Amino acid sequence: MPESPEVEVVRRGLERWVSGRTVADVQVLHPRAVRRHTAGGDDFATALRGHRFGVARRRGKYLWLPLEDVPATDTAAADSTGGEPGAAYSVLGHLGMSGQLLVQPEAVPDEKHLRIRIRFDDIEGTELRFVDQRTFGGLSLHPNTPDGLPDVIAHIARDPLDEEFDDAAFHSALRLRRTTIKRALLDQSLISGVGNIYADEALWRARLHYERPTATLTRPRTTELLGHVRDVMNQALAVGGTSFDSLYVNVNGESGYFDRSLDAYGREDEPCRRCGTPMRRRPWMNRSSYFCPRCQRPPAGPRG
DNA sequence: TATCCGACCTGTTGGC
């Protein structure tokens, strides 16, 4: 399940293997994989053909490749002078639950769930493949904002590994919300790149219950939590991300190894690594929350 | 306006 460390691993792979290459041909093999491109698969393929990819970029779980040589059009974004020089448009990607961006030799047989194939106008002999079992992810083409960001993700907050992430502003936003801490961690407009796995891990490290109201967090507590979020992400990044099965792999098809280091997620009934109390799993928003009932005390309920 | 929650999707797993 790709969260921002996994997406960063993929971004680095794209930067190394795809940036600077020119698109020769695009095959859209499943319409759902380009559903965010409202003009449809044929338009997506036509729009990319002949254009060169710039340096891969990322915000949270989204990554994108600026099109370096798309001529300015009548869109407002085309007047942009910020971001990637000359990049009025970008190909935006989201891996969803099970998406993979693979750079494969052209001779390698198609993956079972191959959704989009991008061939290049060079002699390297490799192509970019978007493979996605559950088709929650996809690729699409969008105009850029003046900051060089695809316009449809302008509402996505910076992720905590971004040096421009504002800890004080995040704390203020938490205090204003009438919600609980795990919901807030998964709210990509507040803080991006955190998914269910790393939210549980960071909350376990911070000894915070997932239903803790955000309005009760003190500034030191928020700072401590952000530190744990960053630690979890950096550790995952160092080993290539989390991988429970073959669904998450980098651009070369290699799995990450961070699952061996998880302290909370997926450890129902196993002893807490701090106090030995059996970990618990609770249904939460159509998914699961894993926590230690002793280290992570639930907040006090309503009076009565 | 802010927040909540179901739908989308498909392979795997477990129960019968």
Added chain:
DNA sequence: TGCCAACAGGTCGGAT
């Protein structure tokens, strides 16, 4: 062995 339900979870949009 085969069938079926439950489960996994990021994002969007409708409901409250």
